[in-house]
Amino acid sequence: MDGFPKYLLRRLLQFFLVIFLGVSGTFFITKLSPVDPVEQSLSLMTNFGATDPRAVELMRQALAELYGLQGSIFEQYLAFWGRVLRGDFGPSLSSFPTPVMSLIMSALPWTVGLLTLALIITWTLGNLLGALAGYYRTNTLLKLSGAVVMALHPVPAYIVGLVLLLVFGFIFPVLPISGGAQMNLQPGLSLDYIRSLIQHGTLPALTLVLVGIGSWFISMRSLVSNIVTDDHVVYAELGGVSSGKIFSQYVARNALLPQLTGLALSLGSVFGGAVITEFLYNYPGVGRLLIQGIYRGDYSLVLGVTTMSIVAVAVAVFIIDLIYPLIDPRVRLG
Amino acid sequence: MLIKKLAAAALAIAASVMPAAAQDFIAGIPRNEALIIQGPAAQNAEWFNLWAPGGGASNNGLQQLTADTFWFVNPEGTGDAAWTNALAADRPQYNDDFTEMTVPLKQGIYWSDGVEFTAEDVVYTVETQIANPGMNWSAPFTINVDSVEATDPYTVVFNLKEPNSRFHTLFTVRWNAAWIMPKHVFETVDDPLTYANNPPVSLSAYEMHSYDSAGNWVIWKLREDWERTSIGMDLESEPDVKYVVYRNAGNPDARVIEQMNHNLDVINDIAPEGMFTIARDAGENSAYWFPGYPFAHPDPTLPSVLFNHQNSKFQDKDVRWALALMIDIRAVAMGSYRGAANLAALSVPPTGTAVVDYYEPMQEWLTSFEIDTGARTIAPYDPTVAQQIAALVKPQWGDDIPDDPAQLAAMFGHGWWKQDIEAANELLEKAGLTKNGNQWLLPDGTPFTIRLMVEGDAIPTLARAGTILAQQWSMQGIQTTVDVAGPTNGQRLGAGDFEAAVYWTVETWGGHPDLSFFLESYHSDFIVEPGAVQPPRNLQRWQDERLDAIIEENRTVSFDSPEVVQLGMDYLKLAVEEMPFIPLMAYNKFAPFDTTYWTGYPSAENPYSASGPFWSNTRYMVVNLEANPNAPGAQAAQ
Numbered sequence: 016m017d018g019f020p021k022y023l024l025r026r027l028l029q030f031f032l033v034i035f036l037g038v039s040g041t042f043f044i045t046k047l048s049p050v051d052p053v054e055q056s057l058s059l060m061t062n063f064g065a066t067d068p069r070a071v072e073l074m075r076q077a078l079a080e081l082y083g084l085q086g087s088i089f090e091q092y093l094a095f096w097g098r099v100l101r102g103d104f105g106p107s108l109s110s111f112p113t114p115v116m117s118l119i120m121s122a123l124p125w126t127v128g129l130l131t132l133a134l135i136i137t138w139t140l141g142n143l144l145g146a147l148a149g150y151y152r153t154n155t156l157l158k159l160s161g162a163v164v165m166a167l168h169p170v171p172a173y174i175v176g177l178v179l180l181l182v183f184g185f186i187f188p189v190l191p192i193s194g195g196a197q198m199n200l201q202p203g204l205s206l207d208y209i210r211s212l213i214q215h216g217t218l219p220a221l222t223l224v225l226v227g228i229g230s231w232f233i234s235m236r237s238l239v240s241n242i243v244t245d246d247h248v249v250y251a252e253l254g255g256v257s258s259g260k261i262f263s264q265y266v267a268r269n270a271l272l273p274q275l276t277g278l279a280l281s282l283g284s285v286f287g288g289a290v291i292t293e294f295l296y297n298y299p300g301v302g303r304l305l306i307q308g309i310y311r312g313d314y315s316l317v318l319g320v321t322t323m324s325i326v327a328v329a330v331a332v333f334i335i336d337l338i339y340p341l342i343d344p345r346v347r348l349g
Numbered sequence: 350m351l352i353k354k355l356a357a358a359a360l361a362i363a364a365s366v367m368p369a370a371a372q373d374f375i376a377g378i379p380r381n382e383a384l385i386i387q388g389p390a391a392q393n394a395e396w397f398n399l400w401a402p403g404g405g406a407s408n409n410g411l412q413q414l415t416a417d418t419f420w421f422v423n424p425e426g427t428g429d430a431a432w433t434n435a436l437a438a439d440r441p442q443y444n445d446d447f448t449e450m451t452v453p454l455k456q457g458i459y460w461s462d463g464v465e466f467t468a469e470d471v472v473y474t475v476e477t478q479i480a481n482p483g484m485n486w487s488a489p490f491t492i493n494v495d496s497v498e499a500t501d502p503y504t505v506v507f508n509l510k511e512p513n514s515r516f517h518t519l520f521t522v523r524w525n526a527a528w529i530m531p532k533h534v535f536e537t538v539d540d541p542l543t544y545a546n547n548p549p550v551s552l553s554a555y556e557m558h559s560y561d562s563a564g565n566w567v568i569w570k571l572r573e574d575w576e577r578t579s580i581g582m583d584l585e586s587e588p589d590v591k592y593v594v595y596r597n598a599g600n601p602d603a604r605v606i607e608q609m610n611h612n613l614d615v616i617n618d619i620a621p622e623g624m625f626t627i628a629r630d631a632g633e634n635s636a637y638w639f640p641g642y643p644f645a646h647p648d649p650t651l652p653s654v655l656f657n658h659q660n661s662k663f664q665d666k667d668v669r670w671a672l673a674l675m676i677d678i679r680a681v682a683m684g685s686y687r688g689a690a691n692l693a694a695l696s697v698p699p700t701g702t703a704v705v706d707y708y709e710p711m712q713e714w715l716t717s718f719e720i721d722t723g724a725r726t727i728a729p730y731d732p733t734v735a736q737q738i739a740a741l742v743k744p745q746w747g748d749d750i751p752d753d754p755a756q757l758a759a760m761f762g763h764g765w766w767k768q769d770i771e772a773a774n775e776l777l778e779k780a781g782l783t784k785n786g787n788q789w790l791l792p793d794g795t796p797f798t799i800r801l802m803v804e805g806d807a808i809p810t811l812a813r814a815g816t817i818l819a820q821q822w823s824m825q826g827i828q829t830t831v832d833v834a835g836p837t838n839g840q841r842l843g844a845g846d847f848e849a850a851v852y853w854t855v856e857t858w859g860g861h862p863d864l865s866f867f868l869e870s871y872h873s874d875f876i877v878e879p880g881a882v883q884p885p886r887n888l889q890r891w892q893d894e895r896l897d898a899i900i901e902e903n904r905t906v907s908f909d910s911p912e913v914v915q916l917g918m919d920y921l922k923l924a925v926e927e928m929p930f931i932p933l934m935a936y937n938k939f940a941p942f943d944t945t946y947w948t949g950y951p952s953a954e955n956p957y958s959a960s961g962p963f964w965s966n967t968r969y970m971v972v973n974l975e976a977n978p979n980a981p982g983a984q985a986a987q
Binding site: 055058060061076077080081109111125188195199295297304310 | 375378392482492493559561566600603837875882885
């Protein structure tokens, strides 16, 4: 078997291996968590009431049975894979008996919507500015934008988010600072609802854009800076090809290939949520769900979210691997 | 040209989207009819079954506004006024040996779907939970109830398996209690443990209006037949609050901003810095438990330094007392609460009726209490600590700080132990410890070190207190490191996986002097081996025959007997003598109210209800609030 079929098979095996190892690793890591979901539930049930110690012990036994936590870790591991292959992560232990899948599916649209949009804006702006800055190295405006982007790059998301929250939520209170949409508004395709979604998503998205744009800018500028010294670019310049054409056809296009890989990986990781930003703006996405799961020892939920994220990244890489030979002839299929 | 068009389109979208402030804050509901309360982020937003363990939605107004049971105790109240007969027509009636409890029920109470509430609902509640292990009150019913019967539609009789003079407390709300289930709803359900109960029928004055499937808010509306509820039938007029919104207002900074923007009327808890910001900037539009500094509302819980009594370091009371005397409580109060702490020398929270039943009557005993340091006898109590803290904060808060000692005691507590390093050193020597340079050594010659566990960011005030205690003990030669447990804090406390910790193991009714609420679980029968999980309370695993005798005696007297207070004092004196844990202060909660739309919130001057929005007593606050006639939109509505 030669050429594309062999390449496809190799990538397919790699794809399944990555998922198997990633998900198995996550399973055993979550089992190492010192947080016990039964004790967390008991704590919630007994924290504020007068509770007979004998009753607490009885409750502990009943919950352990209800949550299905019996059996050795290997038995649980096999049962877990059995459920995953059926697309079922079992019931959430912190929201028993609500299925984990149902919790994820209600949070996923918020995260995917917000992060995909923010990522596309970040990727486009970062690469465009980075490419321009790398090619037109003496342009003052581009130098300035580079300085701003570089200054923002190392600032943690929670600092940027907090500043935006103060500026647009308090000093000039023009944008909502909490939640995904206006309260009591019927979800749907109405203009009011869409406008509300945009309003509530603006600050989280802006935070993600401001924090994320730097890495795309830096890598793109670096790539372009290298390419402009390549022979084919020098030759084109000597041949009198217009600078616009050289930029778009000879430089940016070549530099874009690795950035596309990065984009695919980032799109895959969208499914893991943006924990800090979602927490900061109380955005009802997967990141917030993940944090709740970790704090409550709900390893079914944690496993569900991370498995989803692992599969999504693996799929993204797989797709890129398949597309790469088509767009870059330098990738050998043999 | 294309760029110009794109820019114009972007500006047009921005212009239509930006003025969020101009819109209704809640679509379709007038702001001046809605009380907005801080709620949780519900993970399972579609779930409204309060009786199954997935009922994480219990803090979203469900138990506070729709559930009901026999009795309520106001944790801030004193005397008879603190007790409310809700579904019950009278106080609990026991037979002589406490093996039978009869509850007469009020008549004329209806579920929100029009079905009458009767004794059959109560019988169904108890029997269903016994039949379904894992339901929230299944275990205590299984242990206590032999049978339950409705002798007529308005009388329930519980036959108990063994004498229990406190059985009624299962149905007595401080924070929550066993809520009555709607029989006519649940009897049609296959499995009450997996039934979401959505939408829930209500037994109290409010019912569900709408909720966010993403878990950020739930809106409750006043029932049209609100008079046909236990809370409604005692009201003189219709409540002003027509809608109650439990909304997750985000992180602590966002909560402060939302209240100052008038989008959050009731905050559950914020850090002192957030509280002081609101007090400084919100002006006339806010109210607090105290009208000025220290603002905070003391919960009936008692943050303390817990010692693990199964650790040999802390088994000698002289060592525990020495550690107490090394503490400069003024520094702890200033560092944790910036002075706004209500200090506690006794092992009950200085709130509600404990002030008049225990703290005030025991001042003389505390002042004359002495301990033998091995070298001399000292009287460690300092009744002037409140005045000392007042002097420390007066430069910042000026006229907010009164001179009257009684007022200062209400604000800062009645007193605490003097820092006495010399006496502490004498006590350590008495306990067989020796000092090498500035390091105390245990009797076996190893350095005396302490790992002091705190939860961390979830309770910042206690984490700060832990840091200051660690500094103070380290300075005196006991190297203390702070151990931040995070989300494992509760589990590690239960498993005894700590040396010392800053947390609470004492909670009281607040509005009733009976201490069985926590003390029952302090009996030595319930202390487990090291490594096994200790039932809630007595996390320090303190064991004492004298304590057992007090607990056993308390079981034989009725809840309302005057002997309860005497037994409570016996426990408190024993706790001072033994110092099994070092009580620090009440858990002070900064819970500011926005008065732009609503007035008449509970306060230290008028403590008619709990103020914390997660406490089920909050319902009494909700129905008593008055619409502010000067609120935006109020004039137009009149």
